[in-house]
Amino acid sequence: MHDPSPAEAGPAAELAAVRPGLLPRYRAELPGARAAVLTRLWRALAHEPLPWVTGRVRDGHGLALRLADGRTLHGPHADPYATGAYVTAVRLDREHHTDPARLVSALGVPHAASFAGELGDSVASLALSRAGADHPREWPVRDWEWEQRVVDGHPFHPGCRARPGFSVADQLAYGPEHGPVVGLGTVAVPAARCLVSGQWPAELRDGDRLLVPVHPWQADRVLKRAYAPWRPAHPLMSLRTLALPGGPHVKTALSARLTSSVRDISPYSVEASAALTALATELAARTDGLLHVTRTLGAVTARTAELAALLRESPQVYAGPGERVLPVAALATTCLPDSPAWLAAFTRLALTAGLRLLDLGVALEAHGQNLLVVLSADGTPRRLVYRDLADIRISPARLARHGIAPPALAGRLVTDDETVLRRKLFGSLVAGALAGTAGSGPALGAALRAALPDLPRTADLAALREGPLPAKALTLMRLSPDTPGDQWAALPNPFVLEPGASGQ
Incomplete structure (x- = not known):
C-alpha cells in the first residue's frame, strides 16, 4: 500500500471541494501515474x-547504476525510445521505490528537493x-479535439504533467485534456508603448490603443489586473495557445513553469516573427508540397514578456x-502506428x-506538439504542417x-554550428516525435531502416546514421538550474536497434 504523498493528497483535498465526483477516479489513477513518471x-x-x-x-536481471556515494540503483533494462x-x-x-518523487529525495543529489517536488x-x-x-x-472533427486527446503530456519527460502554480480548479478550467472553453480577455495598452x-x-484596436489578448490565469495571477472579456477559445496542447472557433490560434503569455520552461513571449520573439514567417514560407515552398508552415499573422508585445500575444494560422x-x-x-x-x-x-x-x-x-523544433500530419480519409500520411517558429x-x-537571403536577425536563433543544427532537428524529430509515435526502440529502428532508401542523401543523414542520437537531457537540465541552455544525452543509434533490443 502506498501512502499518498503531500503532492497527491493536496489535489485530493481540492477535488473533494471543487469536484467531489472525480475523486474516486483520481485516486484510482495514481498508481498508473506514478509508474508513468517513474518510467520516464x-x-x-x-x-x-x-x-x-x-x-x-x-545483466540478465536488468540494469544496475553505480552511484558516486557507493550505493547501487537497480531496475529493468531501459529502452530509451519506449513509451508507456x-x-x-x-x-x-x-x-524498493514506486514513487519517483520519493526516489529522487532518497538519492539526495544536488537540487533533488526541488526536482522531487516537480515529480x-x-x-x-x-x-x-x-x-x-x-x-x-471516434476520430475528432475539430482541431482542438485532437489536442485534448493527448492526456499524458511529454512522452519522455518525468515532468510530463508538472504544472506548479496551477490549482486543481485551474487545471480543470484551463487544461486541454479536460475539454474546457476558456474566456480570453484583452488588456488595452497605448500603441506607442507596444512593439x-x-x-x-482592427478587432484588436481601440483608437490609439492596442488590445492585447490575455489568458485569464495570467491576468489574475501575474498581471493582477482587470481585463475586458473578448472571445471564447479552446486550449491546445501547450495550454497557453488556444483555438478561436472559426478563426486563428492565439498564443498568449503564460508565466508559469510547464514541464521545464516558463511560458512567456519575449519581445525578441515578437520582433522576429514576421521575418521568420517570410523565411519559413519561402523554404516550405521548396519542399514539393511535403511541408507547410502556419503563418504568424500578427504579434504584439507591451515590451514585456508577461503581456504579449501572437495570432497564428x-x-x-x-x-x-x-x-x-x-x-x-x-x-x-490512434491505431495507425501499430502498422509497420x-x-x-x-x-x-x-x-x-x-x-x-x-x-x-x-x-x-519538430517535436510532437509543433509538428502536425495531414492524413487522407483512409489514414495515409500525406503532408506535414509545422507551427511555432520561436525556437528554430x-x-x-x-x-x-542555396541562394537564399538570410533574414536580418541575430541572437539565439542564428547559428552555423552543425552540431547545434543537427541536435535541434534530430533531438526533436527522431528522439521526440518519431520515437514517441513508434513507442519502442526496435519499432523506431525498423521504421528508420525501411525509410532509409528514399531519404535525401545529405551529410546530415550520414551524421544521423553514424553516431549516437542526440536528445535533450531533460532530467539533467532540471537538476542543473544554474547551467543555462540545453544539455544533451547521446542515445543508442536507433538505426541499429533490432527486435528484442532494449537500447541499453
Whole structure:
C-alpha cells in the first residue's frame, strides 16, 4: 500500500471541494501515474550524463547504476525510445521505490528537493488529467479535439504533467485534456508603448490603443489586473495557445513553469516573427508540397514578456476535402502506428521534409506538439504542417549556399554550428516525435531502416546514421538550474536497434 504523498493528497483535498465526483477516479489513477513518471525518470537515469552516476552495468536481471556515494540503483533494462509505463518499481540498495518523487529525495543529489517536488506535482497532475479525460473513441472533427486527446503530456519527460502554480480548479478550467472553453480577455495598452510585427487586426484596436489578448490565469495571477472579456477559445496542447472557433490560434503569455520552461513571449520573439514567417514560407515552398508552415499573422508585445500575444494560422487551412490535420503527439491515441508499413511511410515523410529544410538552412523544433500530419480519409500520411517558429535555428551559411537571403536577425536563433543544427532537428524529430509515435526502440529502428532508401542523401543523414542520437537531457537540465541552455544525452543509434533490443 502506498501512502499518498503531500503532492497527491493536496489535489485530493481540492477535488473533494471543487469536484467531489472525480475523486474516486483520481485516486484510482495514481498508481498508473506514478509508474508513468517513474518510467520516464528511469530512462533518464539510465541514459543521461548525470555526474553522480559513475557506472551502468547490464545483466540478465536488468540494469544496475553505480552511484558516486557507493550505493547501487537497480531496475529493468531501459529502452530509451519506449513509451508507456513499464517500470513499476526500482531498488536503491535494499529499499524498493514506486514513487519517483520519493526516489529522487532518497538519492539526495544536488537540487533533488526541488526536482522531487516537480515529480510529485507531475504524478498528481497526470492522475488528474487521466481521471478527467473522457474522450469518444471516434476520430475528432475539430482541431482542438485532437489536442485534448493527448492526456499524458511529454512522452519522455518525468515532468510530463508538472504544472506548479496551477490549482486543481485551474487545471480543470484551463487544461486541454479536460475539454474546457476558456474566456480570453484583452488588456488595452497605448500603441506607442507596444512593439507590433505583421498585421494587427482592427478587432484588436481601440483608437490609439492596442488590445492585447490575455489568458485569464495570467491576468489574475501575474498581471493582477482587470481585463475586458473578448472571445471564447479552446486550449491546445501547450495550454497557453488556444483555438478561436472559426478563426486563428492565439498564443498568449503564460508565466508559469510547464514541464521545464516558463511560458512567456519575449519581445525578441515578437520582433522576429514576421521575418521568420517570410523565411519559413519561402523554404516550405521548396519542399514539393511535403511541408507547410502556419503563418504568424500578427504579434504584439507591451515590451514585456508577461503581456504579449501572437495570432497564428490554424493548421486546418492546409487540410483538403476529407483530410484531417492532427499533432504528431496525438498519433499515439490512434491505431495507425501499430502498422509497420504506416509507421515507415510516416517516418519517410517526416525525415524527408526535415532533412530538406535542414539542408536549406533551417533546423525545426519538430517535436510532437509543433509538428502536425495531414492524413487522407483512409489514414495515409500525406503532408506535414509545422507551427511555432520561436525556437528554430537558422544557418546563414546554408541559406546562402542555396541562394537564399538570410533574414536580418541575430541572437539565439542564428547559428552555423552543425552540431547545434543537427541536435535541434534530430533531438526533436527522431528522439521526440518519431520515437514517441513508434513507442519502442526496435519499432523506431525498423521504421528508420525501411525509410532509409528514399531519404535525401545529405551529410546530415550520414551524421544521423553514424553516431549516437542526440536528445535533450531533460532530467539533467532540471537538476542543473544554474547551467543555462540545453544539455544533451547521446542515445543508442536507433538505426541499429533490432527486435528484442532494449537500447541499453
